[in-house]
Amino acid sequence: MIIKDIKVGKITVPLKKPFLIGNKPYNFSKEVILKIITDNGEIGFGSAAPAPRVTGETEDSIVGAIKHIAEHIKGMDISCLECITKTIDECIRGNNSAKAAFDMALYDLAAKRSNIPLYKLLGGYNSDILTDMTIQYDTVENMVSAAYEAVNDGYSNIKIKLGKNPENDLERVKLLRKAIRKGIKVRVDGNQGWSPKEAVKIIRKIEELDLDIEFVEQPVKAWDIEGLKFVKENVDTLILADESVFATPEAFKIIQNRACDLINIKLMKSGGIHNAMKIYNMADTMGIKCMMGCMLESKVGITAAASFAAAKSNMIISDLDTMLYFSEDPIVGGATIEGNRIILSDEPGLGITDIIGWEEISI
Known part of the structure; x- marks a missing residue:
């Protein structure tokens, strides 16, 4: 070819x-x-x-x-x-x-x-994955309503966007965790909105209140590797690096400094699958679990990301819900979604035809 x-x-x-x-x-x-x-x-x-x-x-x-x-x-x-x-x-x-x-x-x-389908070319560990549902930052009432809707739609993993107002973020977590029944995993995205000391204070309070948060994503500024490490070393909750891990050089520094427990890999940040694989292999070697994330992408990018996520055993979490935000789907073929499951096509490649x-x- x-x-x-x-x-x-x-x-x-x-x-x-x-x-x-x-x-x-x-x-x-x-x-x-x-x-x-x-x-x-x-x-x-x-x-x-x-x-x-x-x-x-x-x-x-x-x-x-x-x-x-x-x-x-x-x-x-x-x-x-x-x-x-x-x-x-x-x-x-x-x-x-x-x-x-x-x-x-x-x-x-x-x-x-x-x-063969892309997920098999990349490793073939699974043919489908679970995705969480992200609750965008909004009024508490709207966020609770959106969380209820996601749980009723079958989502067992909910991610809450925070970070715009550190003073009331803890209260939001308390109210949302109270609204979401036990057994539903809740993840918190600090969205670079906290200082390292604020992050430790908020996360420790979450732990004291036993709010059962699975992990906290990017609590501090992307460039603040020392701050990220400070948070990781001073709380029990798992800390995930997102914006701090852009491509392979940033991933190497984060992993070298043991600054996080989890890494969020996005194809738009890394430059595609071949660089995502380098990040994944570094993390896997050092015992760091990975999450597959995305931007506001259509089914083309989501199918590629889901193919990579499904192919790898250390890719344990996925945040690939954006194609659910579209009121119509212009992509013919590719992955399908049933509830919170993204199911990959067995057609060759991405399975997209038009x-x-x-x-x-x-x-």
């Missing part, structure tokens, strides 16, 4: 209700969708979700990076995946979401070349 052509386009998908990023509500999700076309007519699909506040990438910057990368890899042979991913990593600095789009499409093609409403962008 030789890379003959690369096409890029976008989809705009309405959301069931506004999604808050920072303090700004979004009613639509805009995503860049990539198609790599080979000399035998096979198509590999990949996607990039613009997230300026996290990855620093906008739709325009992603398209520009894709154009630049495409010029370097056209004509290369899919059979040497390492050759292509190395070229992509070296031809442009950063731009990890754009790189992830290429990476997904390449792995999609590699699995199709072997005529993108409805895909608008091509000239590059």
